[in-house]
Amino acid sequence: MGADLAIRDLVIEYSSGGYPVRPIDGLSLDAGAGELVLLLGASGCGKTTLLSVMAAILTPTSGSVRVAGTEVVGLKGSALTQYRRKTVGVVFQAFNLVPSLNAIENVMVPLRGAGVGRREARERAVSLLERVDLGERLHHRPGSMSGGQQQRVAIARALAHDPPVILADEPTAHLDYIQVEGVLKLVRELADDGRLVVVATHDERMIPLADRVVNLTPRADTSAREPVRRSLAAGEVVFAQGERGDLVYVVDEGEIEIVRRRDDGTKELVAVMPAGSYFGELAPMFGLQRSADARARGAAVVTGMGLREFRERFHLGDARLLGDAAD
């Protein structure tokens, strides 16, 4: 049953609206059998993308993902199918049960798809549904089950082939607090049974249950920092698109142009920041990557400061910053 996860230098980049997006940039992670790993972070930080790579559904730009000794990146054909069947079980966001099938049939799908006989598949499905306390709802369709019950059917489906790794995407997203309790307990039990359970969530209530928490959205650094004054030559880059950063910049002299790179290699001028204006506040504030390059148009001087100094200097609240800033 035991399986180890080893992720090395993982980079995932894809196109979104014509712009390159790199939600995962150089991630390395190790986890072992019996662990419950939380991938925590805000929407768009790459949690689900990372799960897709672990499930061998998405191919990363570079890096390595090894699960139970198998290199997942580059799996093809029957090896890929076998990996999806035998090594990982996925609990999808919003359950994604087939509406025309009842609970037993939904759990039978991966089994029948793998060629397991009808009777055997049925017996296994019933046993799994009983294990997740749905013995009374075997013949109910998803439409006549609560969110928590549907989530438990989805978990039973993920367990169909008794895989050593369970990947769960936002398992508490569509549940009320009563339903959440049962699902959290079940997720913890899966890890206690010796499985490696990786959960992508932004629900911080799950943190106490986890053995390991990977925060994909770094928290804003609000500690006091000395402002850094930089003199820039024409064309010199303040920060580059895709980088993480914790400084907000104020233009003291000259002009800074904000340029966004497109997929096709062309560049789009987003804004020109004159002396006295500020830029680059959203990335440190929300833990986002820089969404554009910032570079000097001619000779320029900028001052980089931490969020606390920035707020003090400009006497701004968060709401005002969100409305005015260019990042």
Place this chain on the structure above:
Amino acid sequence: MLFVSLRDLQWRRRRFLIGVLATGLVFALALLITGISAAFHNEVIRSVNAFGADEWVVSARATGPFTTPVFFPQSAAGQIAQTNPGVQTAPVVILRSTVHTTRLRDLNVIGVAPGGVGWPKVHDGRLPRASGEMLVDHSLGVALGSSLSLGGTRFTVVGRTDGVSYFAGTPVAIISIGDAQRLALGDQPLASAIIVHGTARTLPAGLRAVSNAAAITDLRRPLKSATGTIDILRVLLWLVAGGIIGSVLYLQAIERTRDFAVFKATGVSSRSVVAGLALQAIFLAMLSAAVAILFAFVLTPTMPMRVDMAGSTYVVLVVVAIAVGLLASVSGLRRALSVDPALAFGGA
């Protein structure tokens, strides 16, 4: 995995039933026009064979006995019988006319010598024995003993044939050759064809022998454009049926995109996904074919024309329906194949 497809059909049963009924109706129309086309085909064979001829003799200028009335002396029939020992002949006059029954009807009129060869089998009643008597096909819809006016002359229906008609169901009326000559030829002793029992090796000048097969081919010629049009319509109906099946399945494939993605993400092969959709196409097509056969049974008696349904027509319908269903489902199958399993990770 086939259970998933069957459950899906149950789940979307209303749409599926509408698809089956619509496709079944289109298949039924295809079946009926196939039957009408077959009836055109068969009536010619049946009618030519009804006269029991081994061959026909016509003017050398005529293309066949039924389509080109080129007249020659009736006495040629006797000459042929004399010069070809063992051969029996009967001169005939073949005309077209109209008759009032409940409405004005077209009629193929054939004059044959009473008591001789060349009379078709009587279905009910008897053969005409005297002038003023008529043997007419059932399809004219007149009873025995009815009186009909043909070119101003009254005839009494004394017998009826079954299935003797040509030119797309126009019934044949058979009268004595003398009556036919009085009606159309001013009582001249002329004939337009001679029915021959046996093989006439020697023929009078200006005449030629025509086999039954050649007579059939000649008689089908005027209907060629009609049967050609029917064939085109039949293909169009198959296409319409294919369009209905295709759109039902394509819609199904679009709506089930998330399901397919989940199947693939959980290790179900694309082949199983595609096989499930193909099964739905076959099921839809076969059920539609069954409905079509039912429709055809109900509609056939209401058709004003004869509709000939051979057992093989139904077999062909089922085979073609499956082929049409599978071809029509190609776009849906391609869609299912192209579904990215990553879609399974999407939210609600």
